[in-house]
Amino acid sequence: MSIDPGTRPLTEAVPFPLQGKRVLLLNWRDRTHPLAGGAEVYTWNIGERLVAGGSEVTVFTARHAGSARTGLDRGMRVVRGGGTFGVYLAAAWFLLRHRRRFDAVVDFQNGIPFFAPLFAGRRRAVVVVVHHVHTEQFALHFSPLFSRIGQFLEGPASRRVYGRRPVVAVSPSTRRDVRRRLKLRGPIHVVPNGTAARPTVPAGARSPFPHVVVVSRLVSHKRFDLLLEAVPDLLATHPDLRVDIAGDGPDRAALQARAAELGLDDVVTFHGFVSAEQREQLLAAGWVTAAPSQAEGWGLTVVEANAAGVPAVAFDVPGLRDSVVHGRTGWIVPTGTPLAAGLDHALRELADPRTAGSMADRCRTWAGSFSWETSAERLAGVVAGEIDARRSRSRREASDLSVRVEADLRGFSGDVDALLTRLPQVLRRSDEWVVDGHTLQVLLHGCDQAVASEVMDRLGLALCSRMRLATSSDLLTGAR
Numbered sequence: 001m002s003i004d005p006g007t008r009p010l011t012e013a014v015p016f017p018l019q020g021k022r023v024l025l026l027n028w029r030d031r032t033h034p035l036a037g038g039a040e041v042y043t044w045n046i047g048e049r050l051v052a053g054g055s056e057v058t059v060f061t062a063r064h065a066g067s068a069r070t071g072l073d074r075g076m077r078v079v080r081g082g083g084t085f086g087v088y089l090a091a092a093w094f095l096l097r098h099r100r101r102f103d104a105v106v107d108f109q110n111g112i113p114f115f116a117p118l119f120a121g122r123r124r125a126v127v128v129v130v131h132h133v134h135t136e137q138f139a140l141h142f143s144p145l146f147s148r149i150g151q152f153l154e155g156p157a158s159r160r161v162y163g164r165r166p167v168v169a170v171s172p173s174t175r176r177d178v179r180r181r182l183k184l185r186g187p188i189h190v191v192p193n194g195t196a197a198r199p200t201v202p203a204g205a206r207s208p209f210p211h212v213v214v215v216s217r218l219v220s221h222k223r224f225d226l227l228l229e230a231v232p233d234l235l236a237t238h239p240d241l242r243v244d245i246a247g248d249g250p251d252r253a254a255l256q257a258r259a260a261e262l263g264l265d266d267v268v269t270f271h272g273f274v275s276a277e278q279r280e281q282l283l284a285a286g287w288v289t290a291a292p293s294q295a296e297g298w299g300l301t302v303v304e305a306n307a308a309g310v311p312a313v314a315f316d317v318p319g320l321r322d323s324v325v326h327g328r329t330g331w332i333v334p335t336g337t338p339l340a341a342g343l344d345h346a347l348r349e350l351a352d353p354r355t356a357g358s359m360a361d362r363c364r365t366w367a368g369s370f371s372w373e374t375s376a377e378r379l380a381g382v383v384a385g386e387i388d389a390r391r392s393r394s395r396r397e398a399s400d401l402s403v404r405v406e407a408d409l410r411g412f413s414g415d416v417d418a419l420l421t422r423l424p425q426v427l428r429r430s431d432e433w434v435v436d437g438h439t440l441q442v443l444l445h446g447c448d449q450a451v452a453s454e455v456m457d458r459l460g461l462a463l464c465s466r467m468r469l470a471t472s473s474d475l476l477t478g479a480r
Helices: 038-052 086-101 135-141 144-162 172-182 224-237 252-261 276-285 300-307 339-350 353-367 372-392 416-426 449-459 472-477
Strands: 022-026 056-061 070-073 076-080 104-109 125-130 167-169 188-190 211-215 242-246 268-272 289-291 312-315 330-333 402-408 432-436 439-445 465-469
Touching: 022 038, 022 086, 038 056, 038 076, 038 104, 038 300, 038 372, 056 086, 104 372, 125 144, 125 172, 125 372, 135 144, 144 172, 167 172, 172 188, 172 472, 211 224, 211 276, 211 289, 211 300, 224 242, 224 252, 224 339, 242 276, 252 268, 289 300, 300 312, 300 353, 312 339, 330 339, 339 353, 402 449, 402 472, 416 449, 439 449, 449 465
Parallel strands: 022 056, 022 104, 056 076, 104 125, 125 167, 167 188, 211 242, 242 268, 289 312, 312 330
Antiparallel strands: 070 076, 402 439, 402 465, 432 439
């Protein structure tokens, strides 16, 4: 059989995993909320693509000033109720009344989960999505008493309520923290953020002078005060430095005041909320972006900058150590090292046009590894697998191992078309596969190499395949 490289044949014959299913998404805020951030970008992009795949999607979220109680957004029915904390009780009541309307519930945990299993019933599929562990952020934003309550709800209470139900983490760092710190017991799948279409960058748009560009929500855990405090030191070696900060948030006024205190009004420009076109123009001019966060689930703004060819400087913290590939798409600065030192090194490297061009190419390639379509399909596979498991009352081992298999189809003695037809029947819903030329790439989740060998033997591929444990990169980019 002749197969074009990079294609996945029989796509038309393999339906979207949640086609025809009714799915409820529980998320703290909606994308129109004044404080909406990366979690809302994730929920809405995934939901929109579930709709495109044939799912009937309802989103329940908090109601904010000026928002309607119900509405339609990108093909999804949006229901709002409760406020910042009241949303949890409102969602519980909504689920108790309407749970029979849904085949599955996706519970997006933003520090405090919705505890959907308590209200969805034992037979209904529930998958919890965790962006990052909030232990330190509870202490940053709340009093000691409320911080301890938050940590209890995120950890011991979640562990008891969710039991062995599947968990989706947006990065390997989050997966590690969910297992080690929260000690959740269910299988954990990595489904990263996607990226928007690659921006169009006009030729010659890069600034002729050192230029740091940040496009982000301005909140305390992003620690952009560290960027401002690094600027005076950077000006000593890069006197033409310019810093553009685009985005809004509760910390904007304090950051502007701090910039004025440091005498940076002529160096740092705060743009506030910008349009997509303005964002592309700012990123096109940038040399580097900075991500001095305390921790992230992934690092969406970093990869969005990468899509424009802009590398990043970030601290070695959860999420960012996954989204920044040190030396290839940016630089990871050891915790405790001044941010100014990392940015100074980056700016010196990027002063060479050839180095800057090579890194820009690598950044775009890395960002191109992620798409919302792929992420939605991967999450849908996890949910569909849980629907099947609930119906059959079967459970799986919560193994954190995944195995990558490469099978040379030229060594397969059977009918390749028949093999590719059998794959969806043999593999789990959450497993991934793609054909690249004469090579079948398979990513098997929740199993070790012994189990993977049994799967390949069932497919008749044991003699023409090789396998290894999946790396963090494999978990992020999938079988493609």
